[in-house]
Amino acid sequence: MKILAIDPSSNQAITSTSGIVYLDNAKLLDHWTVEYGVSNFKKWAKEVGQQLKPDVIVIEKFELRDGSADNSVLETIAEIMKWFPEAILFRNAGYASDIPNELLKGLGLYKFSKSHHQDVRAAARLGLFWAMRNDVQEVVDDIGGQLELNT
Structure with missing residues (x-):
């Protein structure tokens, strides 16, 4: 299963x-x-995103955090949905405990080029979290297989 997570x-x-x-699983x-x-x-969607052929697109559902007044993430999400109307908005509550850093490290999905708040890592975590929470067996099986190969 090919997953595009944002x-x-x-x-x-x-x-x-x-x-x-x-991701491919x-x-x-x-x-x-x-x-x-x-x-x-x-710009990214025109140059790159439209050429991709994911089976599913998962976007982190935005929830305003205490002390933050920046709701403009909703504007970015609206733009993403224009390009990918079939995308799923998915809440990330519990994703750090379900997909811990050690698991991401074992899968080679922990260290990426610098981003604001480790946004690429967060996207990887979100994609795997969505798959696990939705019992996508091929992804779950591949996680186990990748961990076996990497140990």
């Missing part, structure tokens, strides 16, 4: 980035760190 950026904070991973096919906002995501 951790969307702010549309205001210039230091924010969208993290994007393209638990294997990384490619990844991108896209500069903040709608216009940069639109």
Whole structure:
């Protein structure tokens, strides 16, 4: 199963980035760190995103955090949905405990080029979390297989 997972950026904070991973089950096919906002995501979608053929697209569902007044992530999500209307908005609550750092390290999905808040890692975690929470057996089996190969 090919999974395109996206951790969307702010549309205001210039230091924010969208993290994007393209997985084949638990294997990384490619990844991108896209500069903040709608216009940069639109450029990525035109140049790269439209050529991809994922089976599923998962976007982190935005929930305003305490002390933050930046709702502009919703603008970026709206742009992503224009390009990928079939995408699933998925809440990430519990994803760090279900997909711990050690698991990401074992799968080679932990260390990526610098992004704002490890957005590419967050996207990888989100894609695997969605698959596990939805009992996508081929992804779960591949996680086990990859861990066996890498130990």
